[in-house]
Amino acid sequence: MKIIITGASGMVGQAALIESLDSPTVSEILIINRKSIELKHPKLKELLIADYSEIPFHTDKFIGYDGCLHCMGISAVGIDEIDYTKITFGYSKILFDSLLKINPDMKIIYVSGAGTDSTEKGNYMWARIKGKTENYLLNLGFKDAYAFRPGIILPEKGVKSKTAWYNAMYSILRPVFPLIKKMKGTIGSSDLGKAMLSLLKKPIALKIIDPLQIKNLAKNFTENDL
Numbered sequence: 402m403k404i405i406i407t408g409a410s411g412m413v414g415q416a417a418l419i420e421s422l423d424s425p426t427v428s429e430i431l432i433i434n435r436k437s438i439e440l441k442h443p444k445l446k447e448l449l450i451a452d453y454s455e456i457p458f459h460t461d462k463f464i465g466y467d468g469c470l471h472c473m474g475i476s477a478v479g480i481d482e483i484d485y486t487k488i489t490f491g492y493s494k495i496l497f498d499s500l501l502k503i504n505p506d507m508k509i510i511y512v513s514g515a516g517t518d519s520t521e522k523g524n525y526m527w528a529r530i531k532g533k534t535e536n537y538l539l540n541l542g543f544k545d546a547y548a549f550r551p552g553i554i555l556p557e558k559g560v561k562s563k564t565a566w567y568n569a570m571y572s573i574l575r576p577v578f579p580l581i582k583k584m585k586g587t588i589g590s591s592d593l594g595k596a597m598l599s600l601l602k603k604p605i606a607l608k609i610i611d612p613l614q615i616k617n618l619a620k621n622f623t624e625n626d627l
Contacts, residue, residue, distance in 0.1 A: 402426055402427050402428065402467045402468060402598075402601060402602065403427075403428055403429040403430075403431075403465060403466045403467050404421060404427060404429075404430055404431070404466060404467060404468045404469065404470060404601065405430075405431045405432075405433065405463065405466050405468070405469040405470070405500075406418055406421065406430060406431070406432045406433070406469075406470045406472060407432070407433045407434075407469070407470070407471050407472055407473040407496065408434075408471070408472035408473030408474060409432040409434055409438055409472070410434055410436065410438055411472060411473070411474065412554060412556060412590060413472040413474070413512050413551075413554065413590075413593065414432075414470075414472035414473070415590070416554070416556075416557075416558075416590035416591065416593045416594040417470045417472055417593070417594045417597055417598075418430065418432065418594075419558050419590075419591075419594060420591065420594030420595050420597075420598055421444075421470075421594070421598065422442055422444060422445070424598055426598075426602070427444065427598070428444065429444055429446065429466075430442075430444050430445050430446065431446045431447075431448060431462065431463075431466065432445065432446070432447050432448070433448045433450060433456075433473075433496075434447065434448075434449060434450075435449065435450065435451055436449065437449060448462055453488075453491075453492035453495055453496065454492070454495060456492075456495050456496055456499050457495065457498075457499050460499050460502065460503050463499065463500060463503045463504070464503055464504070466504070466507065467507065467508065467601065468507055468508040468509065468510070468601040469496075469500055469507060469508075469509050469510070470510050470512075470597050471493060471496060471497075471509065471510065471511045471512065472512050473492070473493075474489065474512065474513075474514075475488055475489070477526060477527035482526050482530075485526065485527065485530055486530050489527075489530050489531060489534055490530050490533050490534045490537070493511065493534045493537070493538070494534075494537060497509065497537065497538055497541055497543075498541075500543075501541060501542060501543060505542060505543060505544060506543075506544040507543060507544065508543065508544060508545040508546065508600070508601050508604070509538060509543050509545070509546040509547070510546070510547045510548075510549060510597050510600060510601070511534065511535060511538050511546070511547070511548050511549070512548075512549045512551065512593075513531040513532075513534065513535055513548055513549065513550055514531060514550055514551065514552075515550050515551065515552040515586060515611070515612065516528050516550075517531040517532050517535060517548070517550055518531070518532040519532045519535065519536065519609075520532065521533050521536065535548040535609070539608055545600075545604045546608065547600055547608050547609070547610055548608065548609045548610065549593070549596075549597065549610045549615065550609060550610065550611050550612070551588055551593055551612055551615060552586030552587060552588070552612045553586060553587040553588070554587075554588060554589075554590050554593060555587065555588070555589050555590065556590050557589045557590045557591045558590070558591055586612045587612065588612050588615050588616055588619075589619075591619070592615060592616055592618075592619035592620075593615060593619070595618070595619040595622040596610070596614075596615045596616075596618035596619045596622070598622070599618045599619070599621070599622050600618065
C-alpha cells in the first residue's frame with residue numbers, strides 16, 4: 402500500500418506513522434505537515450504546506466496513493482467556533498475534495514474522537530464540528546471511508562503528545578498503563594495505528610469506529626490479514 406498521513410507531528414499521527422513504517426505491506430508514506438518532522442526513512446516522503454488551503458495546488462503529489470489517514474486535529478480549548486470550524490471542518494473538506502478528484506477509489510480514515518456529535522446539534526462546539534466533518538466525509542462518495550472515535554489514548558513506542566502537561570501526566574501514570582488500558586474507552590496508540598492499517602485493506606460495514614472496535618481490530622491484526 403501507498404498511504405498519506407496528515408498530522409504526523411501529533412500523537413495520533415505519530416501512532417499511524419510508526420505502525421506504517423513497521424509494516425512490510427506499506428511501501429510508501431507521504432506525510433503532509435506544516436513543519437518537517439525531521440525523520441529519514443526509505444519509505445517516507447514529506448510534503449510541507451504552510452496552509453491547508455494550498456492543498457489543491459499540490460494534488461499531483463497525491464496520484465497513486467491507496468489510502469489516507471487524516472490524523473490532523475487541534476484542541477478546542479481557547480479557540481472560537483469560527484477558527485475551530487475553519488481548521489477542523491474547512492481544512493478537512495479541502496483535503497477530502499482534493500483526494501476525491503484524484504482517486505475516488507481511495508480509502509479514507511478520519512480520526513475525530515469519542516463524544517463526536519453526528520446530529521451536529523449538540524451543546525458542545527467541538528463535537529458538532531467534528532460530527533459535521535465525519536458526515537461530510539462519509540457521504541462524499543469515496544469507495545470506503547471511516548470515522549475513528551478513540552477515547553483516552555495511551556502513548557506507546559515513543560509516541561508523544563504535543564501538549565507538555567499531557568506528557569507529564571503520562572510519565573506519572575506509565576507504571577499503571579497496563580491497568581488503564583483495560584478500561585473501557587482507553588486504547589494504546591499502537592492499537593490505533595494497527596486498526597487503521599487493517600481497515601485500509603480489509604473493509605467492514607461499520608463506518609464509525611469506537612474504542613472497543615479499535616481494540617478488536619488491533620487484536621485481530623496480523624500481517625497475514627493485510
